Amino acid sequence: MSLPHQSPFFLGFVFVIFFICVWCPVVWVLSRVNGWHRLASIYPCATSFPSSKVLKRQSILNFALRNCVNLAFDEQGLYLQLWLLFRLGNASIFIPWQDIEAENSSFFFVRSIRLKLRKSDRTLHIEKNGNTSMNFSALLPK
Numbered sequence: 001m002s003l004p005h006q007s008p009f010f011l012g013f014v015f016v017i018f019f020i021c022v023w024c025p026v027v028w029v030l031s032r033v034n035g036w037h038r039l040a041s042i043y044p045c046a047t048s049f050p051s052s053k054v055l056k057r058q059s060i061l062n063f064a065l066r067n068c069v070n071l072a073f074d075e076q077g078l079y080l081q082l083w084l085l086f087r088l089g090n091a092s093i094f095i096p097w098q099d100i101e102a103e104n105s106s107f108f109f110v111r112s113i114r115l116k117l118r119k120s121d122r123t124l125h126i127e128k129n130g131n132t133s134m135n136f137s138a139l140l141p142k
Contacts, residue, residue: 045092
């Protein structure tokens with residue numbers, strides 16, 4: 001006779017609860033350590049994340065966020081949002097174009113686009129891959 005705590009369903013349920021209890025604090029702490037939380041407080045996103053002109057799975061190298069950032073842009077500026085799994089306690093970010101200076105660069109031998117932010121001491125290095133072959137400086141107001 002098997003006990004209920006030995007069933008595969010019960011063990012799967014316990015694993016899911018354990019994973020959530022461990023994952024949530026880890027994501028929360030990482031957002032404070034890597035600076036995402038601070039940048040989101042400087043550049044809060046008051047509107048919804050735009051559904052057009054979205055570049056998925058981007059890497060922001062100096063946040064140590066590899067392939068887990070959705071990036072979008074429109075006439076007003078640049079939007080950054082973490083994947084759902086990493087979003088707990090991490091608000092979306094909106095940076096207006098007038099606060100961005102962009103240039104092509106390399107960051108530890110990886111081709112990237114360097115974005116200097118006027119209201120923050122942070123500089124974002126967005127890795128150039130197939131999705132970001134565009135030149136962000138062309139999007140900035142002249």
